[in-house]
Amino acid sequence: MPLPPEIRYCNVCGDDVAFTVPSGDNRERHVCQGCGEIQYQNPKIVAGCVPVWGDRILLCRRAIEPRFGLWTVPAGFMENHETVEEGAMRETREEACAGMQNVRLYGVYSLPRISQVYVMFLGDLLSEDGFGIGAESLEVRLFGAEEIPWEDLAFPVVEATLRRYLAEREHAGFSIVLDDL
């Protein structure tokens, strides 16, 4: 994953930014040397979903970087002015052209190295063929447990979520996990 670009200029006034501890703070921030505006950098939320039909799981093969050509569950950066559940449903629509029902929280995974938090849901597809190939996907299909392309999954959080789902569905019910990767 490429490093994010350096923050050199102020979004508000265009003046130079220094990396320094603002007054009253306890850590270095990007502070505008003109207007004083602090350019805060915070973790991003990735909203994702495991869409299920019976005993099969819907996966998408990525048509975009990073991890072009590898498989993932529908997931992407949450947008302003939506709920995290709406974000997961939007990503599932965009990447897999799929609607869902019975969408429920399934996991909160922190990825501190890349400053992301994945909020993962489970959802039921509306029909067996109620999906298609979204603009960011090369291929979208349902996989049985024995067909999951473990060696070709895009991200560790996808593998962690799928392994937990397959293990838990053998037993009583589904938990909600908090974990880091």
Next chain:
Amino acid sequence: MPLPPEIRYCNVCGDDVAFTVPSGDNRERHVCQGCGEIQYQNPKIVAGCVPVWGDRILLCRRAIEPRFGLWTVPAGFMENHETVEEGAMRETREEACAGMQNVRLYGVYSLPRISQVYVMFLGDLLSEDGFGIGAESLEVRLFGAEEIPWEDLAFPVVEATLRRYLAEREHAGFSIVLDDL
């Protein structure tokens, strides 16, 4: 809550930014007219905790805006390179000088109007007097259920979390909720 400042200049090259739909995207973004960098705006995570000692709850009276002088549970913007649980524990240390154990996920609340997601935890204080007044607090104290200052709470999400906690502890156990406010 004041509106965030307008994004007018590029963080990377300092050139002018236009609010337009980038190629391959489906919504308006702040796009640099010089280098093309997109200045993405995404929801922020607020990591918070309900610190508990026996049947009492630790609350802080805010020494900062917004909601100066009103009561809250320890909570604040998650920082890069920490987990959401670490963020909640850091905020509890900073605002209430308190360490915790048995910290567990308690709720994910979307606030789409202000593009925030609160991730709330429950935690047990390490001792009855294991807290103090952090730099962002005017006052920090333990409240019994009948003492909660309902009329002077800082944010709806604080009230929602405390009401749920007090209701649930009467019964079998604690759930993890997904909700919007």
